[in-house]
Amino acid sequence: MKCVVIGAGPVGALAALYAARRGWDVEVYELRGDLRDASTVPLNFTKSINLALSERGINAMRKSDSPKLVDAVLSETIPMHGRMIHSQDKKGNVTEESQLYDVHGRFIRAVDRANLNKVLLDELEGLPNVKLFFHHKLTGVDFKVKKAWLERKTNGSPQTADGAQANQNQQPPARPQEIEINFELILGCDGAHSSVRYHMMKYLRMDYAQTYIDTLWCEFTIPPAKDASQPSPSAAEGFATSPNHLHIWPSDDKMFIAIPSTDKTFTCTLFAPAATFAELESSEDSLQTIFNENFPGVVPGLISPSALHSQFTTNPHLPLISIKCSPHIYSPGGGVILGDAAHAMLPFYGQGMNAGLEDVRVLFSHLDANAADPQAALESYTAERVPDAHTINDLASANYWEMHSGVRSPLYLARKTVEEFLSDKLPSSGFRTQYARVSFSNQRYSEVREAVQKQSTILLRGIVGTALLPFVSSAAWWIWRWNRATGTGRVAVKGGFGLGTWLTGLGERIGRIFT
Template sequence: MAEAQATKCVVVGAGPVGALSALYAARRGWDVEVYELRGDLRDASTTPLNFTKSINLALSERGINAMRQSGSTQLVDAILSETIPMHGRMIHSQDVNDHFTEESQQYDVHGRYIRAVDRANLNKLLLDEVEALPNVKLHFNHKLTGADFQRQRAWFEQHASKKPQTADGAQAHQAQIDQRAKEIEVDFDVILGCDGAHSSVRFHLMKFVRMNYEQSYIDTLWCEFTIPPAENALSRTASAKGGFATSPNHLHIWPNDDNMFIAIPSVDKTFTCTLFAPTASFEALERSPSNIHSFFHANFPGAADLVGEDELRRQFDQNPHLPLISIKCSPHHFSSTGVILGDAAHAMVPFYGQGMNTGLEDVRVLFQHLDAHPASADGRRVALSTYTAERVPDAHTINDLALANYWEMHAGVRSPLYLLRKKVEEFLSDKVPSTGFATQYSRVSFSNQRYSEVADTVARQGRILVGVMFGSFLLPAVGWAAWWVWRWQRASRTGISATKGAAGVGGVLERIGRAFT
């Protein structure tokens, strides 16, 4: 039986995941209120929570499908029209003659691609769509200070959107100190916590549910850089076109043993770049910033020329050097009244480009469970429980895959064994589709298969490939070696030189060893 009145839904966080959550809820007739700690995210002056530009992200099938399922077809078309296709990775290196090289590695044998999307524009389009609905209210500059998930009450501090305007700076400062934030109380039927890795909703949810929580930092920091458009760049690569300093249709990687530099295209023909390096490397560069140029020249051939020598030092000095956090928790809900989504539930390192896509997919999966049960408190209780049961293993899996993909991006892209497996799986996917083979990357980025199922399927594929290699190569090789041993023993008995026979066996075993190294 339906509830007597519309469900009151409070969404905390107005980023892409929060905005999509509000859109899904509003489409179902719920009364939706969105509360955001920062000012209006459509205002260019609003400072992101991580104090960086973070202007472009990788958008793939899971995120697109989640937005498509919101019922806003024109919204999806508008978003996709302002993205840039990235068909693969462009690996940058240097040959033995010190010439800069580029090697394109396609993402998918079937021609599928991911998209570079401007985060600010994506957020703006989602918020505009949400704000146009009559049953949605947006509240910016509101900080969640408390939540009671049993009494179904939440408290927010309402902060001024602008600093006091006075002629005297000291008076303005004092006015800010004297001004007390106004606290408001809000009732709700359900809270959707979409407020990021340092989620206040999750913090308060922990007081009501026995939540297993794991937070870790990896020994890698990151810093943003920008490659200007070709007309302003001091250098261009061979793949440059369309006003971009290098190929606009690739995710660019300068791989190295323990660090990496990447670049993602933007619609304004710039590239947003990220340096990933161990903490010790950052500390050394912070002590001697003038070494940033030699560091780049030694590790990322050609990248410094694209950014610009002067800009390289300036951007390293001015842009923050930030850690990478990984968060797992379980469960993701309490009773019928609270649930966390996106980074609030599963912050992950960025190496698979799935952070935002996973968060958007959370919304689709959550409302799929809600739609499968009665529109009542009891129905929501069951729905949130089944949502957690499905989503926790998937969230933990993509968290692990994202961390493991760091190796693939900075080392695997140059590994013959990794590239061989990729070619075999792509060949089978393309030429013998009945085998069901596909690469892990294609399953993660170009399908909606559950992450936990992806991991199981890829592991099974790996076992099959090893078995095929063993059956088609190792067993014949062992049989050949056994034949040589038999021949050597027979030759010894008949007086033929044992040394020659032993050398033959040794040569066989040596060749086998080389094949597996």
């Protein structure tokens, strides 16, 4: 099997590793330069939102048949045991409240995307049946004849026909050299604006939905404690605030978050409506004002005013995209899209990368189970994965409310407490929080939603039943007293369905308790 992987990010690198471990000939093509090189600029010109690695992503790497891979990745991560909610009390004092992710002590991990990519690519590069090609741009795919075409560059410069870099004194060609390759299976792991998906849509009837929400994001950095003017109360180990939490400054329509990095900095993200960004761009003075009003303690304590303005001006203000499509395959043409190419989602559940890595595990489980019939394997894969991808996409969108408002909602916190109590004290009840199911298990996303909906129904019935119990008991008591005092038999209560009989029986039982 010759397998071509387009995209050398974490999902593409893991997909290539899975294919290589099965003895296939693997070629990986990446538009950018070597992602292990610090000088390689990400496509969105920023470090990107720090990634949260949870059980699904770890399990996918665990199943790659690379014994040292997981340990190498985890050694470069920081445990995050919960959310740290930053706020302000009535006296204006900055407050911090820790909300643990899990009653059983489980946690997610902060991981640097570049470090994760480096470990995966290093693992690939040591395999004899893998070839890595950087500065290659996919320009066409013919799924029927199983050929693809790419433009080839070296360090961003055109190449001559023999692969040597063009002489800088010569007039460069109008366009880079185009090469043609064959494949038996092509895996599109090339992100939200996937070229593989674009060409696949020419060959099949793909349902496709792309949505932008009215929220932009911008990246900031909190320096180590020694460079912060006033570290927070939870500062530890050289970090300006707790290194073992995902930090949230919630607000009504905006949010500021911070995720720890191994160099003791925090990669931070401001999420706010487009109108807020427009206001901030038009008035430099409004930036610190909005931070002071909505994100207490950030300025000047953790980020200096000058650094805040500099980073807001320098770093791009980027949109948030959500993509759903179906199917995720072209068969019998041997094409599959994975990760953001198949289901780009909002970052508010921290599942984008984890879902992409899980795509790889699920795909190869189907290919292994149907080795004699790859077409059937791809069909069964997309039948399973599409509903799961749509589900986590929806959950990620809904979790924006939880992060910027729900974390302060008494109703949300009460439900979380009840579900965690049942999970801890009555595990046989099967109750678990939605977050625990998503982040600490490998249960299918679609099954998670079904289970949580059932839990919601049970809890709602319990709440209603508890609220009505005093009134029902009181009515039953008075019916029993009436029957006993008059001796006329059971009182007739209208309403059908034996309501009078049931109330009278309940009253008799209550009466026996007190007599």
